[in-house]
Amino acid sequence: MEDQTTLAALLGSRICHDLISPLGAIGNGIELLELSGIDSPEVALIRAAAQDANRRVKLFRIAFGVAGEAQMIRPGDIAALLPADDGPRALRVEWQPEGDLPRPAVREALLGLMCLESAMPYGGEILVRRAASGWILAGAAERLSVDAPLWEALERGVVSPLPAPALLHFPLLAATLSARGARARADIAEREIGLTL
Numbered sequence: 001m002e003d004q005t006t007l008a009a010l011l012g013s014r015i016c017h018d019l020i021s022p023l024g025a026i027g028n029g030i031e032l033l034e035l036s037g038i039d040s041p042e043v044a045l046i047r048a049a050a051q052d053a054n055r056r057v058k059l060f061r062i063a064f065g066v067a068g069e070a071q072m073i074r075p076g077d078i079a080a081l082l083p084a085d086d087g088p089r090a091l092r093v094e095w096q097p098e099g100d101l102p103r104p105a106v107r108e109a110l111l112g113l114m115c116l117e118s119a120m121p122y123g124g125e126i127l128v129r130r131a132a133s134g135w136i137l138a139g140a141a142e143r144l145s146v147d148a149p150l151w152e153a154l155e156r157g158v159v160s161p162l163p164a165p166a167l168l169h170f171p172l173l174a175a176t177l178s179a180r181g182a183r184a185r186a187d188i189a190e191r192e193i194g195l196t197l
Contacts, residue, residue: 008172012064016057023054055081062103063110064172071103078106089123097130104176109135111173112184112195115154118167119146119193134182135197146188157183173197 030047059081062073075098082093093113109128116126116139124141150170153159157178159171177183177197187194 009064009066013061013066016061016065019057023050023057026050027054059110062107063114063169067104067107069102069104072100073103073106074100081110089121091117091120091123092125094125094127096128108173108176108197109137111169111176112137112197114169115173116193116195119144121145137195139193140191142191144191144193146193151186151188154184155186
């Protein structure tokens with residue numbers, strides 16, 4: 001299982017690495033259009049989509065890629081990975097930890113954040129804190145959409161059978177925690193959801 005997880009992480013790193021360059025080229029092309037005086041709603045739409053795609057690829061690179069123990073991530077780099085706070089279904093994330101953090105720890109937090117995001121498709125607020133024992137994520141929303149068996153499997157530490165690709169972060173989080181001898185604990189209420197890692 002560990003070899004399969006490592007292989008999946010290497011694949012994630014490779015795909016994200018190969019996508020970052022063309023996304024950067026698209027961003028540069030948009031800047032050239034704007035410098036030449038072309039400014040339209042269409043260009044603004046392309047710019048926003050390219051920025052969000054770039055953010056997501058960087059997030060996926062940390063969440064799904066190889067995480068070396070010695071690699072540190074700065075708070076500013078983490079903030080740039082979080083969802084933008086806009087739109088009626090916005091997901092607002094408050095990242096409280098300060099200082100540089102080891103990449104494996106940030107990976108766990110981002111996978112946990114994605115789990116909460118899956119349960120909050122209509123938007124809401126998520127608070128991310130770092131405790132001596134690990135991560136504490138707390139979400140609140142007017143409406144939650146919780147796949148109870150999936151969350152129960154996450155707490156057991158083995159997500160089987162594997163879920164749809166859009167929910168791949170659940171088994172990855174379970175495997176990541178299991179590798180260090182830990183498990184997730186979820187607390188789910190009508191409008192609140194908490195995850196301790």
